[in-house]
Amino acid sequence: MKWTSATWNFSQVRKTFQSASxxxxxxxxxxxxxxxxxxxIGLGGVLQSRLMSTSPVSxxxxxxxxxxxxxxxxxxxxEVPHLNKDQKKFTFSQHNVFHFAFQMMTDINPSDPKSLVAxxxxxxxxxxxxxxxxxxxxxxxxxxxxxxxxxxxxxxxRFPQPTPSxxxxxxxxxxxxxxxxxxPPKTAGDNIAFIYQTHSNESxxxxxxxxxxxxxxxxxxxxxxxxxxxxAQNLERDGIGAVHSSTVYPSTVKGFxxxxxxxYSAKTLQEAMxxxxxxxxxxxIHRDSAARSKTTATIEGKDVAQVxxxxxxxxxxxxxxxxxxxxxxxxxxxxxPGVSKGIHAKEASEGNGLYNQNISPNSxxxxxxxxxxxxxxxxxxxxxxxxxxxxxxxxxxxxDAPVTTPxxx
Numbered sequence: 001m002k003w004t005s006a007t008w009n010f011s012q013v014r015k016t017f018q019s020a021s022x023x024x025x026x027x028x029x030x031x032x033x034x035x036x037x038x039x040x041i042g043l044g045g046v047l048q049s050r051l052m053s054t055s056p057v058s059x060x061x062x063x064x065x066x067x068x069x070x071x072x073x074x075x076x077x078x079e080v081p082h083l084n085k086d087q088k089k090f091t092f093s094q095h096n097v098f099h100f101a102f103q104m105m106t107d108i109n110p111s112d113p114k115s116l117v118a119x120x121x122x123x124x125x126x127x128x129x130x131x132x133x134x135x136x137x138x139x140x141x142x143x144x145x146x147x148x149x150x151x152x153x154x155x156x157x158r159f160p161q162p163t164p165s166x167x168x169x170x171x172x173x174x175x176x177x178x179x180x181x182x183x184p185p186k187t188a189g190d191n192i193a194f195i196y197q198t199h200s201n202e203s204x205x206x207x208x209x210x211x212x213x214x215x216x217x218x219x220x221x222x223x224x225x226x227x228x229x230x231x232a233q234n235l236e237r238d239g240i241g242a243v244h245s246s247t248v249y250p251s252t253v254k255g256f257x258x259x260x261x262x263x264y265s266a267k268t269l270q271e272a273m274x275x276x277x278x279x280x281x282x283x284x285i286h287r288d289s290a291a292r293s294k295t296t297a298t299i300e301g302k303d304v305a306q307v308x309x310x311x312x313x314x315x316x317x318x319x320x321x322x323x324x325x326x327x328x329x330x331x332x333x334x335x336x337p338g339v340s341k342g343i344h345a346k347e348a349s350e351g352n353g354l355y356n357q358n359i360s361p362n363s364x365x366x367x368x369x370x371x372x373x374x375x376x377x378x379x380x381x382x383x384x385x386x387x388x389x390x391x392x393x394x395x396x397x398x399x400d401a402p403v404t405t406p407x408x409x
Contacts, residue, residue, distance in 0.1 A: 132311060132322055133329055135342040190278035193393070195232045195285060196245040197224045198265040198356075198365075202287040206374045214287075214371035223248075227368050227378050228285040234386030240393055243276055262352050269356055281393060282363035284355060286310075287378075288370045295370030296377065297338045305369025305378040307332070307385060309343040312365075314353035318345065320361030324392075328364075331388035339381055 203214045203223040225246050232244035249264045250256045256264075265284065273279055288295050288308060297306050309325040311318050325343050332340045347353050357363040366385070369378045 130313070130345045131342060132345050133309075133326055133343040135306075135329070135333065135338070135340040191241040191243045191276045192278050193232070193235050193240050193242040193281040193283065193389075194245070194269070194272050194276070194279050195228045195235075195242060195283045196247070196265060196268055196272075197228050197285050198249075198261050199286055200225055200248045201250050203371075204287070204369070204373055204375060204378070205371050222375065224285055224287045224368070226375060227287070227382055228283075230379055230382045231283065231285065231386050231389075234383055235390060238386065238390035238394075240390055241278075243272060243279070245272065262354070262356055266356050269359055273359075280360065280362055281389075282356075282360055283389075284363075284365045286365060286367045287373075288367040290370050292370060292372035295373055299336055299338055302380060303377050304336075304339055304384075305373040305381045306339055306341050307369075307381060308341050308367040310351070310355065310365040310367065311343060311345045312351075312353050312355040312357045313345045313347040315355075315357045317358065317361060321357045321364055324362050325364045327392045328385075328388045331391050332384060335388070336384050339384060 199215075201215050201223060203211075205211065205214045207222045208214070225248065229244050229246065232242040235242040245268050247268055249261060253264050269282065295306050296303055298304075309329055311322045311325060315321060322343060322345070329340050329343055355363075355365045357365070368381055368385070
């Protein structure tokens, strides 16, 4: 009887030891695997920074984003088989391992054929971008690069839409803007800022009676060109010599094709620089394509269109362009928090990827409002935007001004 009891006790001790050993082994596997994962990510980041493109859109972002809670649960499941009830969803199944490796190496999702096409058709991944600088707005969202997303537009149709109660307030050449910088130094008569609109047909539905497509107002004056003109006029008033292009590409370019929009606007830039040798700052003004709820904020008691700053990750010198955009964003944040939705970067598979920003470190793309904003809302924002741009440019002029030494009398 004693022998049987001792045997039973020994058996229990052995089981307890084995259980503790199994838990310890599982813990060691998890700890070692987690450490190896973070070492791998770190090494990948170092190698990429030294050997690969300096694009703001890092491929390591995809690896980090792929590591979910389920990943670690499945690691535990390798030691506790009962956790792996659904082998199809098991992270380390043959199918999923191949899927993960293939997507990491090619940036193509085998389960989504569109991702293959998106790598060859710029802008197909409309809502994909990398946030470089976040704004303080309360409704963060990613910019859409092309046509409005149908689901957003359908959702908007269920709610009352704003209608212009009065004609959009024009800029008078004789009266000063309430947001103008007080007596700024002039740019010596030089035209240093150029404003244009690559997607010149982008318009605003509340301003267009009987129109359902906000991107087919080719011949109307009520489109994003009006916003660009407002910006140019405000800069002029603030003492910044500005040139504005009112070219409507779909109606002026023979055989116009939308995917080549930036090729057409690049020609506009070349012609402008040939005519105005002093141009240093370039602003491509767009209208976002998201729903009103994602492009509008109430600031100082009034609805205003929000803005995005877009940086092309394909531009090898993108950091300088991002630095310029950051200065403008910071002024907007200080004076009108919430109007800027921050600075986003896009690669060629996520948009155009270059946006003609390689012509100058002071070249940026700015999206103002969306298809459901009114011109009045866009103008309010544009006035603030002009104020911020003027401050940045004039501060740069002060820094670059030569130091003069007074002559001895």
